Amino acid sequence: MKIERLNYRFLLLLSTVLACTILAFFVGFIREETIVYTHFFYIPILLAGVWYRRKAVYIALLLSSVYILVTLFSPQAALSVHIFERSAIFVAVAYVIGFVSEERAKGEEKLKETKEKIKEERDKLNLILESMDDGVCIISKDYKVEFMNKVLIDVFGYHVGDICYKAFHNRDEPCPGCKNTEVVKGKTVRWEWHSRRTNRTYDLFETPLKNIDGSISKLTIFRDISEQKRIEDNLRDAEERYRVIFEHALTALCVIEHGKFVSLANKEFETLSGYSREEIKGKKWIDFIADEDMDRVQNYCEERRKGEAPACCEFKFVSRNGEIKHVNAWIEPIPGADSCIASLLDMTELKRKEEELRETCKRLAELDKMKSDFLNVAYHELRSPLAPIVGYASMLERCELPDKGKRYLYNIEQSARQLEKLINRMLELARIDGKKIELSLEWVRIPEVVSEVVKSLEPEAKEKRQKISMSVPDIEVQADKQKLIAILSNLVSNAIKYTPEEGKIDINVEDRGEDICACVADTGIGIPEEHLPKIFERFYMVDTSLTRKSGSLGLGLSIVKEYVKLHGGIVWARSEVGKGSEFFFTIPKRRKAIKKGA
Amino acid sequence: MGEEKEKKKRVLIVEDAAYMREMLQEMLHQEERSYEVVGFAVNGKEAVEKYKELKPDIVTMDLVMEEMDGIQAIREIKRYDPNALIIAITALGMSEYKDAALAAGADEYLWKPFTINNLFEAFERLLRKRGRGSEGNE
Numbered sequence: 095m096k097i098e099r100l101n102y103r104f105l106l107l108l109s110t111v112l113a114c115t116i117l118a119f120f121v122g123f124i125r126e127e128t129i130v131y132t133h134f135f136y137i138p139i140l141l142a143g144v145w146y147r148r149k150a151v152y153i154a155l156l157l158s159s160v161y162i163l164v165t166l167f168s169p170q171a172a173l174s175v176h177i178f179e180r181s182a183i184f185v186a187v188a189y190v191i192g193f194v195s196e197e198r199a200k201g202e203e204k205l206k207e208t209k210e211k212i213k214e215e216r217d218k219l220n221l222i223l224e225s226m227d228d229g230v231c232i233i234s235k236d237y238k239v240e241f242m243n244k245v246l247i248d249v250f251g252y253h254v255g256d257i258c259y260k261a262f263h264n265r266d267e268p269c270p271g272c273k274n275t276e277v278v279k280g281k282t283v284r285w286e287w288h289s290r291r292t293n294r295t296y297d298l299f300e301t302p303l304k305n306i307d308g309s310i311s312k313l314t315i316f317r318d319i320s321e322q323k324r325i326e327d328n329l330r331d332a333e334e335r336y337r338v339i340f341e342h343a344l345t346a347l348c349v350i351e352h353g354k355f356v357s358l359a360n361k362e363f364e365t366l367s368g369y370s371r372e373e374i375k376g377k378k379w380i381d382f383i384a385d386e387d388m389d390r391v392q393n394y395c396e397e398r399r400k401g402e403a404p405a406c407c408e409f410k411f412v413s414r415n416g417e418i419k420h421v422n423a424w425i426e427p428i429p430g431a432d433s434c435i436a437s438l439l440d441m442t443e444l445k446r447k448e449e450e451l452r453e454t455c456k457r458l459a460e461l462d463k464m465k466s467d468f469l470n471v472a473y474h475e476l477r478s479p480l481a482p483i484v485g486y487a488s489m490l491e492r493c494e495l496p497d498k499g500k501r502y503l504y505n506i507e508q509s510a511r512q513l514e515k516l517i518n519r520m521l522e523l524a525r526i527d528g529k530k531i532e533l534s535l536e537w538v539r540i541p542e543v544v545s546e547v548v549k550s551l552e553p554e555a556k557e558k559r560q561k562i563s564m565s566v567p568d569i570e571v572q573a574d575k576q577k578l579i580a581i582l583s584n585l586v587s588n589a590i591k592y593t594p595e596e597g598k599i600d601i602n603v604e605d606r607g608e609d610i611c612a613c614v615a616d617t618g619i620g621i622p623e624e625h626l627p628k629i630f631e632r633f634y635m636v637d638t639s640l641t642r643k644s645g646s647l648g649l650g651l652s653i654v655k656e657y658v659k660l661h662g663g664i665v666w667a668r669s670e671v672g673k674g675s676e677f678f679f680t681i682p683k684r685r686k687a688i689k690k691g692a
Numbered sequence: 693m694g695e696e697k698e699k700k701k702r703v704l705i706v707e708d709a710a711y712m713r714e715m716l717q718e719m720l721h722q723e724e725r726s727y728e729v730v731g732f733a734v735n736g737k738e739a740v741e742k743y744k745e746l747k748p749d750i751v752t753m754d755l756v757m758e759e760m761d762g763i764q765a766i767r768e769i770k771r772y773d774p775n776a777l778i779i780a781i782t783a784l785g786m787s788e789y790k791d792a793a794l795a796a797g798a799d800e801y802l803w804k805p806f807t808i809n810n811l812f813e814a815f816e817r818l819l820r821k822r823g824r825g826s827e828g829n830e
Contacts, residue, residue: 470784474756477783478709481804485715488807492722514805 103145107153110138114157118164126170132161132180139184143191147199154188229296229316232303233258235278237268240311249292262291277302277312286319294320346421346438349428350379353395357433366421366440368414379436384410384418391423398425399434411438420445469524476517483510519649523632526656533574533660535685540603540610541566543575547583548601554590555599562586564601571610572685577657584650585614585677592675593618609663609682620671629667630655654679661685700728701819704748706739706765707732707781708757716752719808727815736760740768743776750818755782755793763789763796770797777818781806 114134121131135157142150158181165177223230229246233239237258242250253261259268268274273283282301289296296316303313340347346363348356359367359374367374367382383391387409397403411421421438428434487507495503525531544566555562571578582601589599593616600615621629628634632652658665658679669675703720707713713732720727731746733739737760743751751769755762762780769776780793783804790801800818802810 474783477804478712481783481806482711482715484805484807485719485811488809489719489722492808510805 103141107138107141107145110141111153111157114138115160118160122164122168126168131164135161135184136187139188140191143188144195146192147196148189148192150188150192151185154184158182158184227317229318231258231314231316233274233312233314235274235310235312237274246316273298273300274312278310280310294318295323296320343437346440347435348374348379348438349433349435350395350425351433353399353432353434354379356382363438366411366413366419366438368417382411382413384412386410395425395434399427401427408441411440466524469521473517473521473524477514480510480514480517484514519653522653523649523656526653531656531660533577533685535572535574537570538573538575538578540569540571543578543582544601544603547579547586551583551586551590554587558590558593558595558597560590560593560595560597560599562599562601564603566601566603567605569603569605569610569683571681571683573661573681574657577660578681581654581657581679582612582614584654585679588650588677589614589616589618589675592616597674606680609680611678611680613676613678615674615676617674620673620675621667621669622671623669626667626669630665700724701726701749701815702730702746703727704739704742704746704751705729705732706734706736706742706751706757706762707754708734709754712754716811719811722808723812734758736762736765736768739765740772743769744772747773749777750815751776751778753778753780753793753798755780755784755789763792766793766796766798777822779814779818 114131114137117134118131139150139154139157142153146153161181161184162173162177165173223241223243226243226245229249230241230243231239231246232241239253239256239258239261242252242254247253250262259265259272263269271285271287273281273285276283277300280302282299284297284299287296287298288294295318297319299315299317301313303311305311340358341360343360344362346366347360348363349358351357356374356377356379359371363374364371369377380388380392391407391409394403394407398405398407405424405426407423407425409421409423411419413419420441422441423439424437426435426437483506487503487510490499490503544564548562548564552562586599586601593599597617599617600613602613602615604611604613625634630651632649634652654677655665658681662682662685663680665677665679667675667677705713705716707716713734717729720729727750730748731742733742735757739751739753740760742748753762753766757765760768762782766778766780769778774797776797778798779800779802780790780798781802781804782789782793793801799821800814802814806814
């Protein structure tokens with residue numbers, strides 16, 4: 095026996111054996127009896143049988159030999175068959191008890207081993223369940239929660255033993271979507287469940303679980319797919335957003351697979367091509383390109399896929415009914431796919447408009463030329479008959495004429511000159527329109543110009559007994575002298591024309607440093623305010639009634655304006671009806687090179 | 693005048709309008725001691741032919757005419773006789789025509805309408821120019 099077995103059982107057994115031995119000696123030698131003490135011997139034999147199984151036989155043998163020895167040496171008793179019979183019964187009893195208790199111990203051990211194994215397995219299973227990312231629970235067929243793993247407890251709290259619909263959903267009866275009945279009947283289901291409590295979505299895998307007692311529970315595995323769901327939703331949203339953009343873009347869009355087939359097209363593409371979306375899908379891309387452009391567009395697409403060609407290419411697009419449309423195409427490879435997106439802009443209308451515009455421009459240019467030509471011809475044809483009038487009149491002057499005849503002749507000549515002037519103005523304007531005017535610039539002394547104009551117009555003023563006064567500083571400007579004279583004489587002759595007899599005309603020139611500002615003021619009839627902004631317009635006449643002053647085509651002021659503009663100056667007027675008008679114009683002293691021809 | 697001794701200047705009038713031909717003739721008639729109208733032409737082509745035939749001293753040349761215009765005729769005449777004296781007379785207003793006529797070889801330019809004085813002034817300018825020119829040459 096090993097030392098560790100020296101426990102209380104062993105000590106108790108040893109002490110009962112010792113007590114039995116001492117008692118046997120005491121009874122045998124002192125009281126000289128042998129009959130009674132053998133009964134004590136059963137106690138240690140029983141204990142040994144129970145505790146040490148077959149080893150109880152040794153105790154039985156030991157105690158039998160003590161019994162025989164005590165009997166042998168006792169003064170009263172003598173050895174007999176009776177004594178050996180009792181010893182044999184001791185051994186037999188010890189053997190039987192030892193055998194029985196050993197068999198029992200064997201059974202118990204087996205049971206213990208099995209139990210341990212089961213525990214181990216359960217621990218292992220628990221470990222798996224606890225360390226899983228997924229939630230696991232077992233629910234009995236009457237909705238009782240039998241098991242929850244840690245993941246599930248962390249999320250929903252500990253509810254083992256509770257009724258699942260109460261614990262998880264706060265309901266008084268089973269949930270409408272609950273699959274418990276089906277699963278308990280033996281079906282395995284998989285479904286998606288969104289928990290409003292946790293605001294998460296789970297992929298549920300539910301399968302029947304056979305219990306030891308033969309009943310069936312439901313094993314549910316919760317997989318949290320909220321993140322995946324969110325990504326999917328985002329993806330779907332993004333996809334939807336892009337689909338809407340794609341669909342409603344005002345440009346025709348299509349996706350070309352492998353440079354050959356159209357796999358997707360938007361509404362505008364339908365409109366452009368005349369095909370329905372179903373018809374477009376799978377159609378060859380080249381079917382939309384006019385034959386003559388085919389190679390060019392194919393090459394372009396190829397180069398574009400390599401990223402070499404410019405983004406835009408123009409070609410003729412063939413729609414369903416064979417109609418040719420001019421389109422501008424942008425072809426963009428889709429990264430990571432052997433496909434590209436083509437956006438097509440229908441330029442047909444634009445092209446047509448452009449063509450129309452070009453045609454209109456051409457026609458306008460033609461008309462303009464016609465007008466110019468007409469004016470030139472008209473000028474020539476109007477002047478030609480003037481030649482004999484002026485010519486013969488000048489010859490008549492050399493003849494002896496009565497006074498009356500001389501007066502008539504004078505009137506003829508005056509009218510002819512007037513007519514010539516009007517015709518000249520017409521031509522001048524035609525030339526301004528045709529931009530055929532160029533200034534011949536020189537340094538012009540202003541007093542010289544003013545006195546020349548006044549001298550030529552003085553007779554007219556004198557006739558109306560008008561007084562012309564002037565205040566002109568001695569300055570020089572760089573200008574076209576003839577044009578300057580034309581500007582001033584137009585203004586002064588207007589002033590004379592529209593000022594009543596004995597009126598006053600004032601010519602005033604001011605040196606303003608950079609430029610000069612000239613003013614022709616009169617005390618004439620004035621110009622109504624509403625006409626002021628328009629008086630410089632071509633053919634504009636304040637008075638077109640039959641009572642108007644004759645001898646004007648409404649061209650004088652527009653020529654003034656054009657000439658002043660040519661010099662780089664501005665012209666404006668101020669007037670008060672009944673009191674008079676003031677006409678101003680400026681001429682820069684030095685002509686700036688940039689403004690030339692402006 | 694100083695030119696009295698000199699030979700009368702022989703003038704060829706080139707004009708498509710009959711009334712102009714008549715007027716020019718009338719005007720020149722006023723100075724019959726200096727000028728003599730030797731012929732008329734109604735277009736450029738006729739003008740060149742008449743020039744070759746008549747060898748006038750002065751040609752008055754209208755610019756707008758049928759068949760051959762004045763500028764072309766000036767060019768032809770000047771090619772035939774660089775010393776020809778030609779005065780272009782026209783109602784065309786644009787200075788481009790004046791430039792074209794002068795470039796073709798016209799010696800003077802007169803705008804329609806003109807007075808009798810304008811005409812003789814132009815003639816005198818023309819002859820003075822030639823006078824200077826010939827003095828230089830001789």
